[in-house]
Amino acid sequence: MKKNVGKTDKIIRTIAAAALFYVAHQVVTENPWNFVLYAFGVVLILTSIFSYCGLYTFLGKNTCEKGD
DSSP states (O other): OOOOOOHHHHHHHHHHHHHHHHIIIIISTTSTHHHHHHHHHHHHHHHHHHTOOHHHHHHTOOOOOTTO
């Protein structure tokens, strides 16, 4: 897998995942939307960890700098 997620993108994804986890845990209690919010959060964390986003590959986008 070729990396296509840059440093800034990773930070934004991590913050967004943390916000989704918070909302799923605190705000939307006992609701089926919890699963959806947790799933999106997990996807964001995994794409941040592995620096690879399948959607970016499909769209031909790359946010990595040359040194990444």
